[in-house]
Amino acid sequence: MSTLLKDNKELSSTITESKAIYTYSYHVEDKSDDARSDCMSQSTYAKGGNESEEKCLSADDGGYGWLVVFGAFMGVFTIYGVTNICFVGGVFTPISNLLESVLGARRTLLIATILISGGCLAAGSATEVWQLYLALSICFGMGFSIMIMVTSKTVPLWFNRRKGTAMGIVASSGGLGGLILPFGITSLNSSLGASWYGTKGNIEFVKEKTLPTKRAIINPCDVLRLSLLRDTNFIIWSLAASLQVSYMNMLFYFLPSYATHIGLDTMKGSALISVTSATTFVGRLFVGALADYAGNLNMCILFNVVTSLASFFIWTFAYNFVGLLMFAITYGFFGGCYLALVAPIVRTVLGPERFASGFALMSFIVAPAYAGPSIASALENVIPIEPFLVFKLYTGITAFASAVAVLILKLRIKRQLWAKI
Known part of the structure; x- marks a missing residue:
């Protein structure tokens, strides 16, 4: 009897181990299939065939x-x-x-x-x-x-x-x-x-x-797929992107002039632009890496909010070189996130199948927003307030409005405030 019970236990243990191995294998194969499906959905824009599949599957975050x-x-x-x-x-x-x-x-x-x-x-x-x-x-x-x-x-x-x-x-x-x-x-x-x-x-x-x-x-008929304009999430992101683009280059246009306005020499104004460029380089590296762990939309919201706060509470009260230097560092690091996040966000909103056409249409819609510095300059000429205050307020308001639009988009995609998106 004891020998029979021992044999039954060994048999049960073997069956349990087999189930575990099968379950593990199933999940691995399932995960592989998902990766293959996601990868191949990305390569539907390619020429097609086995060559495209092999290239796509081999390009899993590395190599070529x-x-x-x-x-x-x-x-x-x-x-x-x-x-x-x-x-x-x-x-x-x-x-x-x-x-x-x-x-x-x-x-x-x-x-x-x-x-x-x-x-x-x-x-x-x-x-x-x-x-x-x-x-x-x-x-x-x-x-x-x-x-x-x-x-x-x-x-x-x-x-x-x-x-x-x-x-x-x-x-x-x-x-x-x-x-x-x-x-x-x-x-x-x-x-x-x-x-x-x-x-x-x-x-x-x-x-x-x-x-x-x-x-x-x-x-070629899909060069600008206008049917995407019926996608509410796409429209919201296009609006948010336009707001970001409208302030993105503001500092590069007006910071040297503002530095001269408050009594700094031209060399210091040029130095501030160099500092802004350097921190932009670092900031875009950081936001891209952070977005892979915390989500593209989350990082977009955070970086826009910080840019808005810096414009309202640092640039508005910056009347010396130290204050402007603090703002240049902050703005450079946080204010240039758009170019690093725009493509991943479009893919998140539209999916891989509509990504290429959607990115093209969004770029076309956003193009006029690059005139943001010119719009701010026109407002500066007609609004009788402190010189350069319009540029400060314009940057802060557009950055905050963009953050709000991205937050609305995130909640539409998934109604969880802290979700990774």
């Missing part, structure tokens, strides 16, 4: 994806470091998407490189103002739009868990370029003249070879 990040980082570094024409670039979004749908990402980036290089060459040789408009606004602006659109849509496709980190690295290059390149450009302009500027774009041919050939859009 980091080369994509490096190529995008270098492209954005040179573009944002030299000039900022985002308004014009956003207008050319439909052309960018149409080219990508027909030619694929690599060929489209090659066209962007040619346009950027050609625009720089033409600008360096311009003798009339209208020639600068054609060179920078049309030629360079179109290349700018193509470069930013393709890299912003391509990078998230190579990552599942670290999309925020990857986009944070890419977006941070704008701050780094704004910090480093002006010093070199000033020296080169003094020694070689403005015409040297045209040679800058040639480096793009090398570094963009690292980007994949995934196509973001299959049907």
Whole structure:
């Protein structure tokens, strides 16, 4: 009898272990299937076939994806470091998407490189103002739009868990370029003249070879999918993004003038811009990494709230260099989160299937918001209050309004205040 009981216990133990092993295997396979499904849903924009599946599955937050990040980082570094024409670039979004749908990402980036290089060459040789408009606004602006659109849509496709980190690295290059390149450009302009500027774009041919050939859009008719305008969450995010864009570059336009207004010399004003660029570089790295752990929408809300508070309570009362330095550090770190979070948030709101078309449409909608500094300047001229107070209030109000809009969007997606989204 005791031997029989012992055999039964051993049999029960074996069955239990088998169930545990089966259960574990089931969950692992299920998790793998989910990852495969999510990954393949991201690659539905690709050319298709087994090759796309293998590439997607092998690009699980590493490997070739980091080369994509490096190529995008270098492209954005040179573009944002030299000039900022985002308004014009956003207008050319439909052309960018149409080219990508027909030619694929690599060929489209090659066209962007040619346009950027050609625009720089033409600008360096311009003798009339209208020639600068054609060179920078049309030629360079179109290349700018193509470069930013393709890299912003391509990078998230190579990552599942670290999309925020990857986009944070890419977006941070704008701050780094704004910090480093002006010093070199000033020296080169003094020694070689403005015409040297045209040679800058040639480096793009090398570094963009690292980007994949995934196509973001299959049907050219989906260049701007207007049906997305019926999606309430998409509209809310477009509004929040527009508010962020409208204040994002405010400090770079007016901080040197404000420094001169309160009695500081021009060197200190330039130093404040350099500090802002440096902290923007660091801040975008941090917000991307933090977003992977705490959620993209959560970080967007937090960084906008801090930017708003800094504008109201630091910039408003900053009448000396120390006060402005504190504000430049705070604003630089928290105020530039948009470029690091915009692509992951669009993917969160619309899903991977509608991400490419949604990102294009949102960029087109947001483009006029880059005129925010001009709007604030116009208000400054008509409202009879303390000089530069309009810029301070405009920045604080738009940042806070953006945080509120993102909070509403988060609660619509999931009615839990502390949920990771």
